[in-house]
Amino acid sequence: MKKLLIALMLAGTFGLTYAQSDYYNDYRRSxxxxxxxxxxxxxxxxxxxxxQLNALNNRYRDYDSWNRVYVSNPDRxxxxxxxxxxxxxxREKYTKFKTKYYKGQNPVAVYNRNKNNYKKYNSKQYKEYRKEYKKEYKDHKKKHH
Structure with missing residues (x-):
């Protein structure tokens, strides 16, 4: 049972880290x-x-500098x-920028959509994890009942 709890805690920790780095990857792609x-x-x-644009693009050169600012709200x-x-x-040039580079959509919405590209609950890895978890749970139940 302890192994199972530790595995679940580690999975949660790595899941959060992965999600945080996904936000940073979207930032870098932008x-x-x-x-x-x-x-x-x-x-x-x-x-x-x-x-000013170049300075903005160079503001966070690595994950750590970006994460210090956005750790509590990576969406921001x-x-x-x-x-x-x-x-x-x-306003006028920004509208032209959006029209040409984001097909008129708000860039915030474009990258907001990207955050859902990784759906952990549909991934093969997650399904295998769930299958293994259920198996361990049944084995544990049999031993202790």
Whole structure:
């Protein structure tokens, strides 16, 4: 029984860590998936705006720096990031940015949708884990009854 409880606690811990890193991976993709030099040229950004975008893209260079800010609410990076982009570009250029790079959708919604791409309850690994858990539970019940 102790082994089972420890296994469940570890699974929960790793599950949370994996989910947190998924948010960070979305954050990194939100930067890497776009050619920011092309954005600057397409939207005729000033040197100041381009520098501010580059600074924003370099704000969290690694998982630890990102996690220090978003550890308690990893969802928040989306709103923070796109609010900052809108502030830098201005309303009109931000609308053009969304139209061209996110097909008119709010980028927050685009990356919010991505967080559900990994459905742990449908994964093969989870199903195998559940099967093993049930087997251990039945074995444990037989021994102690």
């Amino acid at each position: 930067i890497a998936d776009i050619n920011w030099q092309t954005v600057a040229a397409d939207l005729l950004l000033s040197a100041t705006q381009t520098n 990076w989306r709103e923070d990031r796109y609010y900052e982009i809108e502030r830098i570009l201005g």
